[in-house]
Amino acid sequence: MTARSAPERLLAVLAAFDLAHPALSLTDISRRAGLSLTTAHRLVGALTEWGALERDGEGLYHVGLRLWEIAVLAPRGLALRQAALPYLEDLYEATHENVQLAVRDGDDVVYVEWLSGRSAVDVHIRVGGRWPLHATGVGLALLAHGTPEYQGAYCSGPLAAFTPFTITDPVRLRRVLAEVRRTGAAVSDRQVTGDALSVAAPVRGGDGAVAAAVSVVVPREGAAVPTLVPAVRLAARGISRALGWRPAPSVRPGVRYPVGG
Amino acid sequence: MTARSAPERLLAVLAAFDLAHPALSLTDISRRAGLSLTTAHRLVGALTEWGALERDGEGLYHVGLRLWEIAVLAPRGLALRQAALPYLEDLYEATHENVQLAVRDGDDVVYVEWLSGRSAVDVHIRVGGRWPLHATGVGLALLAHGTPEYQGAYCSGPLAAFTPFTITDPVRLRRVLAEVRRTGAAVSDRQVTGDALSVAAPVRGGDGAVAAAVSVVVPREGAAVPTLVPAVRLAARGISRALGWRPAPSVRPGVRYPVGG
Incomplete structure (x- = not known):
């Protein structure tokens, strides 16, 4: 059907699954992957036998546990999230609001963790979800x-x-980004939904580069931004330390050094 | 090098990564996957271009974010864990000990979630880890x-x-399993490490079948098993309800019905 290589065809089968399409029939897979039904049948068979896909009672295919077991090894997925979890828990216990951890992929943020109280504000985001950088707190921080x-x-x-x-104004976006660098925190106000506000701070890896961002999303009404900023920055610094980041070693007693995360 | 099919060779590259080997050189991958260096190079290239693998500054390969994004769709991985998280959080807040969610795969349990206070007892388990059924609380429950x-x-x-x-005695194991069914909870005492004890309860899916198990792991010394059992069973029932499970509808007022999860 196409001149794609064997690896490309197999990966196209996996890529047929996304947040909106977590369960697919063989016909769905064939159509979404751009493969003939015969080829899709053969590849789905191999993936199912290996455990990358699982077939349910209705004949629909789902992503399988074996693929999940390998994917959790992704340093920017669950491995990052595992190091961050204690600090995310602390932030959740302190705020009881949505707490999120995200990384940058291309021009998007990808959420790798999302702790949510059942009563926390409803946000249109879940683990594995993507959002453009400029529209979210974590995105602005990154x-x-x-x-x-x-x-x-x-x-x-x-x-x-x-x-x-x-x-949406580039000039305003540049000004906001300068403010994020100056204050060490990003505030995103009603950019995704009309009732939510997020406060985010950057997380640094062992090499000192920004590797992720952590945020709290709260209802805009009554949001206590001045108290959320230090909590989020503290969580971000804790995660950075867990990832091996150390503040510049040249700090001398009596010298005030920047606390920007 | 082998007569394996193209999908088998590609999946062998992914399977070269595990908990003990999360970062591999091209040579490592070729050896662990049983592929020639030429073949490994070609397949790793395709996987990296697609985003299933990522190459770091030292030339080592890691599992990539794109594979992780697809794998989180696994119903028995993060999807189950997403439904369970609020109840796991509650259990963690109530106990401040290690809280775990696991599913059965073959003769093993696979841990799909693991909340851990920084002060909780050190257990030799992490997300994506496997353990034989008879040796753990979640395994006994399953x-x-x-x-x-x-x-x-x-x-x-x-x-x-x-x-x-x-x-290790089959007769004793059968007796323990009968006790688990009778009480609705499994207690695993120092089976994995000499200082830890776990209390587990089964989680049912929408079809009423046991789909997972939830547990708390605590230091054996001073473990309050009688108070942990109802907490773990309550969490298991909450997760079961979130998965669509409903207790038998034939309950009549005045009739005591079994509360076994």
């Missing part, structure tokens, strides 16, 4: 610490709007 | 609700010992 070239390119590109409050 | 045929076959097989307290 973008603000990208290279100047990357930031320039991102700000010049199209900035999608999700509410009337989403930042 | 095994006790397997078919009689499966239980019989398992009890007749070799029962590996990890401490002097691991159950």
Whole structure:
């Protein structure tokens, strides 16, 4: 059907599954992967036998436990999340609001953890979900610490709007990013839904580079931003330390050093 | 090098990664997957380009974020864990000990969630880890609700010992399993390490079948088993309800019905 290589065809079968399509029939897979039914049948058979896919009682295919077992080894997935979890738990216990951990992938944030009280504000995000960088707190925190070239390119590109409050003006976005670097925290106000606000801070890895961002999402009404900022920054620093980050060693007693995460 | 099919070779590259080997060189991958260096190079290239693997600054390969994004769709992985998380959080807040969620895969339990206070007892388990059924609380809870045929076959097989307290006598294991069914909870005492005890309860899915098990692992010294059992059973019932399980509808007022999860 196509001139794609054998690995590409097999990976196309896996890529047929996404958040909106977690369970697929063989016909669905064949259509979504752009493969003939015969080829899809053969590849799905191999993936199922290996455990990468599982077939349920109705004949629908799901992602299998064996693929999950390997994927949890991803350093930017569950491994990052495992190091971060105690600090995310603390942040959740302190706020009882949605707590999130995200990494950058291309021009998106990908949420690798999401702790949510059953009563916390409803947000349109879940683990494995993606969102453009400029529209979320974690995205602003990650973008603000990208290279100047990357930031320039991102700000010049199209900035999608999700509410009337989403930042779509490049000049305003650049100003917001400078503010994020100055304060060590990003505040995203009603950019994804009209009733939520998020406060985020960058997480550094052992090499000192920003590797992730942590955030709290709260109902905008009554949001206590001045008290959330230090809590989120503290959690971000705790995770950074767990990842091997150490503040600059040249700190001398009596010298005030920047606490920016 | 071998007569394996193209999908088998590609999946062998992924299977080269495990908990003990989360970062591999191309040579490691070639050796562990049983592939020539040329073939490994070609397949690793395709997997890296697609995002299933990522190459770090030292030239080592890791599992990539794109594979993780697809794998979190596994119903028995993060999807189960997402439904269970609020109840696991409650159990963690109530006990501040290690809280775990596991499913059965073959003769093993696989841990799909693991909340751990930084001060909780050190256990030799992590997300994605495996352990034989008879040696853990979650495993006993899952095994006790397997078919009689499966239980019989398992009890007749070799029962590996990890401490002097691991159950290796088939007669004793059958007695323990009957007790688990009678009480609705499994207690595993120093079976994995000499200082830990776990209390587990089965989780049922929408079809009423046991789909997972939840447990708390505590230091054996001072463990308050009588108070842990109802907490763990309550969490298991909460998760079961979140998965669509409903107690038998024929309950009449005045009739005492079994509360076994």
